[in-house]
Amino acid sequence: MPTPTTSASTDLASSFVSVPLRARYFQASAFFPLPVVLLATRGPEGEPNLAPYSLCFPVLSDEHHRLRLVITTASKTAANLERTGRVSLNFLEDRPECFEVCRALSAKVSTAEKMTKNPFALLESALEPGLDGTAAPPMVAEAEQVFECKLVTVERVEQSEERRFLLEVERVALKPRWAEVLERGGRGPRLAVGYGFRHAGGTWLSRPAVNVSGPRLRPRFDVEVEQSADAVDAAFRAALERPGCPVAGKVRRRLFQINPLPAELSTWSPSLELRIEASENGGAIVRGRIGPQPHVWTTFAGIHMLLVMLGIAGLMGGISLGLVHGTYWPMWIPVGTVFLNAFVAGAAFIGQGLGAEQTHRLRSFVDDVLEA
Secondary structure, three states: OOOOOOOOOOOHHHHOOOOOOOOOHHHHOOOOOEEOEEEEEEOOOOOEEEEEEOOEEEEOOOOOOEEEEEEEOOOHHHHHHHHHOEEEEEEOEOOHHHHHHHHHHOOOOOHHHHHOOOOOOEEOOOOOOOOOOOOOOOEEOOOOEEEEEEEEEEEEOOOOOEEEEEEEEEEEEEOHHHHHHHHHOOOOOOEOEEOOOOOOOOOOOOOOOOEEOOOOOOOEEEEEEOOOHHHHHHHHHHHHHOOOOOEEEEEEOOEEEEEEOHHHOOOOOEEEEEEEEEOOOOOEEEEEEEEEOHHHHHHHHHHHHHHHHHHHHHHHHHHHHHHHHOOOHHHHHHHHHHHHHHHHHHHHHHHHHHOHHHHHHHHHHHHHHHHO
């Protein structure tokens, strides 16, 4: 970390630019991190309703466990919460597909139409029914953590389109691995965070949508950006040369080989291969492929090839012995090689899991460079 310094020659005007203070200044005039949560409520007939929100804030108190939630007055979520007195806050993982679902669930359409776009599984709550007798709101099974809350008070602000709900957190539910991390210490989940309205009314999502193929041993992804291929190439080169870069990389023309830092490399460490291509509209397409380190991949490929050759030899030997001597015992060799190949493939997928944190770091590096 650089040593803080002060200088009379520092030019404030060249260091910062003043931005107009607009309505919702923390979203429209700045980048203020807020959680992106799916609020689950129940409609008049008990039907589940999911909607993404960000304006939820903890209320510090020694006697209560409370949250302040701000919701648009005209929304179905506000009406459902005020009628039933119950809501669950579902915290999702920071993945592009989760943001795309949130985008779809934010549409101003009927609950029935909106919920047809919900891919998440819903779990029934064990808490008591709401004020109107409907069951407690469901929990999203794919969420990393869930806050189940009941309504304490609601504040209606004059000449405002919002309602401010004070909630009491009745139950916090965590995935088992995160509950263990919370008790023993360690790196927690990467939760979805929003940063306001991009491009004056554009998406409020924190990460770009990326198409990723999978599951496979060497998954691929494509990201299309507006900048030229030369500009994207220069951005990645500059990021890799910057002091404190969280990854290491080698560059050959427009082909980047990005790896974890040398001190963090292990047998299961991933390697990210990036290729930058010019698109037809003048922008660029960043094509990525994540796989094992080259020497590890060569070893796996060699083992697979050896097992295939052994299986073929066993098959041919079994046929020959069967025709000449009437015995087919070598035919068991191909069967064994099939199971061994499956074992090797399973070990590779286990390795992917062991290197998942480093894989996420490599992908985050790509996202950060493209967003900058």
